[in-house]
Amino acid sequence: MSSNELPDLVDFTTLKTVLDAERKAVLKAHSFGDSDEYVRDLEGATVILDFVAKIQTQLWQFFKDY
Numbered sequence: 344m345s346s347n348e349l350p351d352l353v354d355f356t357t358l359k360t361v362l363d364a365e366r367k368a369v370l371k372a373h374s375f376g377d378s379d380e381y382v383r384d385l386e387g388a389t390v391i392l393d394f395v396a397k398i399q400t401q402l403w404q405f406f407k408d409y
Contacts, residue, residue, distance in 0.1 A: 352403045355396035362388055 363385050370382055383391070 349403070349407055352400060353396075355392065355400075358396075359389065359392055362392065 366382055366385060366388060373381075
């Protein structure tokens, strides 16, 4: 795959800003009601998103360079 075929990197900053709204949508869509024990809390979700953003950005940069 050449670098001009590499898809754009996901905008993780935007994802982070809508994380709480998306979490609430999952709760509502799956009829969990007010019980949020089935969905990761916002703090935990943010930690995971930060980790994924770091790894994905490094991998994206690697494939872009090589």
